[in-house]
Amino acid sequence: QLQLQESGPGLVKPSETLSLTCTVSGGSISSSSYYWGWIRQPPGKGLEWIGSIYYSGSTYYNPSLKSRVTISVDTSKNQFSLKLSSVTAADTAVYYCARLELLGWFDPWGQGTLVTVSS
Amino acid sequence: EIVLTQSPGTLSLSPGERATLSCRASQSVSSSYLAWYQQRPGQAPRLLIYGASSRATGIPDRFSGSGSGTDFTLTISRLEPEDFAVYYCQQCGSSPWTFGQGTKVEIK
Numbered sequence: 574q575l576q577l578q579e580s581g582p583g584l585v586k587p588s589e590t591l592s593l594t595c596t597v598s599g600g601s602i603s604s605s606s607y608y609w610g611w612i613r614q615p616p617g618k619g620l621e622w623i624g625s626i627y628y629s630g631s632t633y634y635n636p637s638l639k640s641r642v643t644i645s646v647d648t649s650k651n652q653f654s655l656k657l658s659s660v661t662a663a664d665t666a667v668y669y670c671a672r673l674e675l676l677g678w679f680d681p682w683g684q685g686t687l688v689t690v691s692s
Numbered sequence: 693e694i695v696l697t698q699s700p701g702t703l704s705l706s707p708g709e710r711a712t713l714s715c716r717a718s719q720s721v722s723s724s725y726l727a728w729y730q731q732r733p734g735q736a737p738r739l740l741i742y743g744a745s746s747r748a749t750g751i752p753d754r755f756s757g758s759g760s761g762t763d764f765t766l767t768i769s770r771l772e773p774e775d776f777a778v779y780y781c782q783q784c785g786s787s788p789w790t791f792g793q794g795t796k797v798e799i800k
Contacts, residue, residue: 620780620791635788669736677784678727680739
């Protein structure tokens, strides 16, 4: 059974870079059938797709965040990562990683990790 | 960007009742690219429906999806206690992928 687990600091200072890693277990991140993605959810609000990556390293990002986002993959560790630069309080959210079917839906999801941006 | 508008914002129903949730897109979405998720409090979203009408693995048949173009519907035929949650639609036909704002199904 495929499982995803987010990890990283729960508190980031304004203007710094948020860094998270998603570890995939129970399956290979190098599968040609899937992409891997990041989604976030501010407290009490809805969901926002951040970006996605293929095992080969090809990426695509939400234009609203593209200038600040980098997603990378490490197939040797079965992990993919998110970096979001120049964070502000508006970036405070639960960050989820998920497997992305080629047609675009997310399944399954990690449990999520809350990242708070505060000094 | 395709905007998805879900209605109603909150649906107050009793166990055993039928729930009908709407998702309207600002532009036409191919049925292949419309999904529904359930999010219980404190949990990650869970895929319910993909391709507008196909149930994900392990999803009970009381959940069904329908629709095409700009209007999509999620129906829960008879609400069970565990179905009281927030439901999101998502379109994946046009980047950026976008989600609706959610419909909360609460116990009346």
